Amino acid sequence: MTRLTERFVLLGALVGLGVAVNGSILPRASDPCAAIGGQKWVSPKAVRDCYNAVPVNETLKSNILDVISKSLNFHTSVNYQIQAPPPFDKAVHEDLFKDLARIRAHKYARDYDMHIDLSRTLKRLNDGHCVWINRCYDSFFINYLPTPVVLLTDSSGNQAVHIAPEAFTVASAEFPDEIDFWQNALPGNLKGKLESLSGAKVLSINGKDPNVAIDANALITGSFQGLGTRQNSFFSSYQASGDTWTYSMGNFAQQSLPLDDQVVLKIQRSGSSSTDTITLPYRSRFTGPGNFTDLATFLSGHCVAQGGTNGVDLNAPGVQEVPPAEKPVARFQQQPAISQQDARKEYLNVILDTTPPSDVVLPPTLTPGAPVNGSRNAAQFFLLDDKKTGVLALGSFSDGDFNAFLNSMLDGLVSLVSLGATQLVVDVSNNGGGFICAAHWLHRIIVGPMSTSVPQAGLNTTARDGTLARKIAQQIVDNPDLDPNLQLLYNPRQWRNANETFFSANTNWLLPPVNKVINGHQDAFSQLLGQECQPESFPSNSPDVALFDPKKVAIVSNGRCASSCSLFSVTMSKEEGSKTVVLGGRKGVQQQYCGTVGGQSTDFSTIDTEIKTTQLKSDPLAPPDLLVNGVQGITWRLGFGIRDPTQPEEWQDRPADVNLPLTAEIVNNPVEIWKAVARSVL
Numbered sequence: 111m112t113r114l115t116e117r118f119v120l121l122g123a124l125v126g127l128g129v130a131v132n133g134s135i136l137p138r139a140s141d142p143c144a145a146i147g148g149q150k151w152v153s154p155k156a157v158r159d160c161y162n163a164v165p166v167n168e169t170l171k172s173n174i175l176d177v178i179s180k181s182l183n184f185h186t187s188v189n190y191q192i193q194a195p196p197p198f199d200k201a202v203h204e205d206l207f208k209d210l211a212r213i214r215a216h217k218y219a220r221d222y223d224m225h226i227d228l229s230r231t232l233k234r235l236n237d238g239h240c241v242w243i244n245r246c247y248d249s250f251f252i253n254y255l256p257t258p259v260v261l262l263t264d265s266s267g268n269q270a271v272h273i274a275p276e277a278f279t280v281a282s283a284e285f286p287d288e289i290d291f292w293q294n295a296l297p298g299n300l301k302g303k304l305e306s307l308s309g310a311k312v313l314s315i316n317g318k319d320p321n322v323a324i325d326a327n328a329l330i331t332g333s334f335q336g337l338g339t340r341q342n343s344f345f346s347s348y349q350a351s352g353d354t355w356t357y358s359m360g361n362f363a364q365q366s367l368p369l370d371d372q373v374v375l376k377i378q379r380s381g382s383s384s385t386d387t388i389t390l391p392y393r394s395r396f397t398g399p400g401n402f403t404d405l406a407t408f409l410s411g412h413c414v415a416q417g418g419t420n421g422v423d424l425n426a427p428g429v430q431e432v433p434p435a436e437k438p439v440a441r442f443q444q445q446p447a448i449s450q451q452d453a454r455k456e457y458l459n460v461i462l463d464t465t466p467p468s469d470v471v472l473p474p475t476l477t478p479g480a481p482v483n484g485s486r487n488a489a490q491f492f493l494l495d496d497k498k499t500g501v502l503a504l505g506s507f508s509d510g511d512f513n514a515f516l517n518s519m520l521d522g523l524v525s526l527v528s529l530g531a532t533q534l535v536v537d538v539s540n541n542g543g544g545f546i547c548a549a550h551w552l553h554r555i556i557v558g559p560m561s562t563s564v565p566q567a568g569l570n571t572t573a574r575d576g577t578l579a580r581k582i583a584q585q586i587v588d589n590p591d592l593d594p595n596l597q598l599l600y601n602p603r604q605w606r607n608a609n610e611t612f613f614s615a616n617t618n619w620l621l622p623p624v625n626k627v628i629n630g631h632q633d634a635f636s637q638l639l640g641q642e643c644q645p646e647s648f649p650s651n652s653p654d655v656a657l658f659d660p661k662k663v664a665i666v667s668n669g670r671c672a673s674s675c676s677l678f679s680v681t682m683s684k685e686e687g688s689k690t691v692v693l694g695g696r697k698g699v700q701q702q703y704c705g706t707v708g709g710q711s712t713d714f715s716t717i718d719t720e721i722k723t724t725q726l727k728s729d730p731l732a733p734p735d736l737l738v739n740g741v742q743g744i745t746w747r748l749g750f751g752i753r754d755p756t757q758p759e760e761w762q763d764r765p766a767d768v769n770l771p772l773t774a775e776i777v778n779n780p781v782e783i784w785k786a787v788a789r790s791v792l
Contacts, residue, residue: 144404150396151288154368157251157394161222161368163405164413171224173737175214178228178242180733181714182206183576186635186748187760189628191235197700197763198335204234222247226367229464233332236340237745238461238542238672239711241332243442245739246413248464251394253365255373256281256292257307258346258357259320260778261694263771269697271312271320273377274346275774278305279473280357288393295391309774310377313385317374321696327361333463335760336702338695339669345694347668348472348778349540350505352446352487355472357778358540366464368394397466413739420735421718423725424597431719439713439741441466444542444672445508446488452512452545454597457642459673459711460508460543462743467542476779478503482529484522486515491522492784493529499788500531500658503780504552507674508544516551516649523555523657533662533792535784539693543673546710547643553681554648556663558656562685565610566641568677569749569759571709575623575634578721578731583618585724590615598720599712599746606640639747660686664791666783668693669701669766673711676704677749680759683767684752689791692766693783703766707759709749714742767791 142159146152182188194202209231218224225247232242258274274280281304282289293302300306315323328340346360358364372391379386402408418437422429434440435447444461481490488506493499502522509515526534534556543549550567557563573579583600586593593601600620602613613619623634665671665679669692682688683703690703714736721732736742751759768791776782 141404143402143408147403147407148401151291152251152394152396154253154371154392154394157368158222160405160408161247162220164221164409166218166221166224170221170737172214173734174228174740175210177714177733177736177740178742179207179210180731181717181742181744182240183731184574184579184712184717184746185240185744186572186574186709187235187237187240187745187758189631189633190758190761191237192629192631194335194761198236198761201236201335201337204231206231206235230330230332233330236332236335238333238463238706239708239743239745241442241462241464241741241743243462243464243741243743244413245416245438245441245741246409247367248442249366249397249466250412251368251396252465253368253370253392253394254285254359255363255390255392256285256289256304257375257390258359258363259312260345260772261696262774262777264773267771269771271324272774273307273310273312274778275309276473276476276778277308279308279475280346280359280470283473284470288395291393292390296388300386300388306379307377307388309380312375312377314376315373317376323362324696331361333461334670334672334702334705336669336700336705336764338692338699338701339705341696341699342668342694343670346778347539347670347693348476348780349468350488350490350503350537351467352505355477355780356468356505357470357472358468359470364465365392368392415736416739418715419739419741421715421720421722423722424719425592425723437715438739439715439743442741444540445506445544447510448508448544449510449512456512456647457546457710458508458544459546459549459677459708461672461706461711462713462741463542472778478781482522483525484518484520486518486522489515489519489522491526492781493526493531494781494784494788496788497530498532499535499784499792500526500529500533501535501537501784503537504541505539506541506544507548507678509548512545512548513649515545516548517651519548519552520555520649520651520653524653527657532658533664533788534658535664535666535787535792537666537780537784538671538675538679539667540670541667541672541675542670543675543711546674546677547647549674549678550641550643551648552678553686554644555653556656556658556682557660557686559652559654562681565644567643568641568681569707569709569752570608570641570755571639571747571749572624573620573636573639573747575620575636576731578726578729580618580620580623581726581729582720582724583620585726587616587618589724592724598723599716600720600724606642608638608640610640638750660688662792663688664691664787665689665703666691666693666770666787667703669695669703669705671704672706673708676707677709679704680707680752680764683764689768690764690766691768691770691787691791693770694772694777695769701766701769702764704764707749708745709747710745712744712746714744717744
């Protein structure tokens with residue numbers, strides 16, 4: 111479908127919704143989107159009223175479901191996720207195709223209702239690679255409270271939810287234009303005293319034990335198999351993000367949809383023996399881009415397929431790919447922007463989230479001081495006061511320059527060693543992944559050349575082997591001129607077999623398929639694929655000795671370490687004996703030090719480029735062009751386990767060695783956390 115034809119189809123659908131292309135048929139006074147258009151802050155109800163004004167259009171509904179259903183034929187884990195094995199059997203048990211058929215048959219009153227059902231259906235996979243995001247709704251407005259919460263442990267070992275000690279500092283800096291609204295919303299003698307809530311113990315949320323709200327959020331937040339990690343997403347946390355450290359508000363204080371209007375909290379303020387009951391309203395902040403004035407411009411400007419929503423034929427005359435940072439998927443990938451060259455050349459394994467990466471700033475009093483030489487963007491290096499503990503704070507495995515990123519990691523570790531560091535803390539809190547070969551490189555340079563790092567520093571993998579995938583690979587084999595620059599995933603020259611030998615250009619590496627029966631369903635996968643990084647993607651200056659004893663390495667996070675971060679953490683823990691530490695977490699709940707392992711992630715637009723470039727768009731198995739401003743994530747390769755190499759690592763246990771309790775003195779304070787790890791773990 112051409113872009114012009116696609117535009118006409120969508121405009122026809124908008125007219126079918128009762129919306130004129132150049133204006134609203136509804137009188138402006140009765141148009142709920144007109145009531146919030148052009149405003150930065152509005153009530154969540156006002157946003158819902160706008161969303162609820164969009165009725166279901168069967169053409170668009172069918173298109174969305176067709177794209178998702180046919181894209182899932184490239185997703186490795188569909189049949190595994192019908193019922194995952196222990197320890198994740200209670201967390202992952204979603205029959206996607208059964209639920210997509212239910213959604214297709216169901217009659218929804220509103221498009222927004224359908225979106226919530228569809229989004230949560232995909233989130234029940236607890237797989238941050240396989241997510242449905244509709245930019246028309248997800249994080250178009252973001253719901254905020256000025257009171258992020260944390261889970262603290264006192265000196266007696268008792269746990270309680272508290273409003274974060276730094277809550278007012280964060281909120282007043284991030285929301286200076288709205289802080290007075292919340293100040294004035296407080297009751298009685300608390301009016302204007304929002305700061306006094308910081309550090310308060312939360313006794314109940316909406317009249318119930320706080321754990322009820324935490325567990326309710328864990329059921330719908332998705333992304334991670336581990337219950338402890340999904341519980342932890344309720345709380346605020348931090349991330350190394352380059353020149354500034356960022357602060358994640360957590361799911362309590364930040365919602366990607368306008369779900370709640372207010373929260374009723376019963377609290378005990380610090381230093382007080384009495385309790386207060388307060389009602390705090392959520393406020394929705396517009397996030398852009400652009401703006402709108404009414405329902406018509408909301409739909410036509412923000413709900414229509416954008417450049418990069420769909421793939422392109424790379425060989426079409428005059429075709430220009432949308433830069434990676436400008437694609438709709440980029441907003442929701444938990445990584446910094448990457449270059450066009452690196453996006454095509456280097457393999458990615460990165461989590462998607464309906465909430466974009468945070469740009470809220472960690473307060474200066476909690477921010478680490480000046481880093482040592484070698485620090486760059488999301489990779490920051492520090493030496494603690496003990497002069498023996500080095501720290502790599504690694505907020506992502508991505509960077510705008512792949513080669514510079516890899517060299518900076520080596521330079522930073524060498525700097526730490528030269529300064530006397532003999533042990534290493536790697537803080538990967540909220541690291542959503544990125545370049546696969548960057549994860550393998552970090553493993554390699556820490557431990558040196560050994561059987562677990564050369565030639566394979568990661569996991570052997572497999573791809574889904576469906577009929578259309580085989581056709582794509584065969585088209586490339588039969589027509590080498592389709593991909594002379596090795597830009598397509600299915601080009602055999604991209605991959606090595608299990609013996610670490612590149613496939614020849616005339617080999618369809620998906621034949622013969624490896625047939626399996628998974629949860630009673632027939633499935634097919636490629637043969638085993640070997641390592642993808644060495645030596646082509648590694649700098650030539652790989653050290654010939656270990657920089658650190660891996661048993662003197664501690665990998666620290668809040669559990670939210672995914673994708674390439676998982677590839678690094680799993681291999682370092684299970685092969686090298688490095689310690690793993692999860693910050694906080696409810697007592698009695700096993701904390702997983704990482705999740706959403708995958709092997710390589712991608713999305714519908716990338717697969718659509720493979721289909722179009724190999725001239726298979728007219729194949730009945732090919733998904734149509736997406737008509738809405740949506741993103742569908744895919745796990746394209748699945749890594750095999752280390753303890754059990756016959757089964758995917760995705761479903762194998764990754765319990766943290768240490769669950770470090772968070773106290774009021776160290777919570778969201780990276781340096782104090784690193785010191786605690788150095789004292790008690792290394």
